[in-house]
Amino acid sequence: MGTSLGLDARVQWFGWGGLRWERLLPFIHQSLRGRAAPDVLLIHCGGNDLGNTKSLRLVADMKRDLQDLHWRFPGTKILLSAISQRRRWRTANPGKIDKTRKWPWHPMAFLAP
DSSP, rough: OOTTTTOOOOOOOOOOTOGGGGGGHHHHHHHHHHSOOOSSEEEEEOGGTTTOHHHHHHHHHHHHHHHHHHHHHHTTTEEOOOOOOSOSSSSSOHHHHHHHSSSOOOOGGOOOO
16 A cells, blocks of 8 residues: 555654654644645554543543644644554553553544534
């Protein structure tokens, strides 16, 4: 598939290993500085917060920040990937974290259409 995922589009990748949700907005703004707003923004973040941040707090932060991104980039489709399963979680009880990861708390479900 290559780096463009088989799409007839120009795809740019921005990544930061170990990124926590609280640093996501500054990272996005820095990465997009001097560029046009993207047509699609795919966010894969939040897994590093499980076990470090209470789930309800994480959901509230995600909802707030996703709404902020929608306001700043109204023409951009914002996609949030599911938090991936890991072989080993660095913090807390792995079973509890995986259960939290699977719980249907996805913040996009709480956004008004």
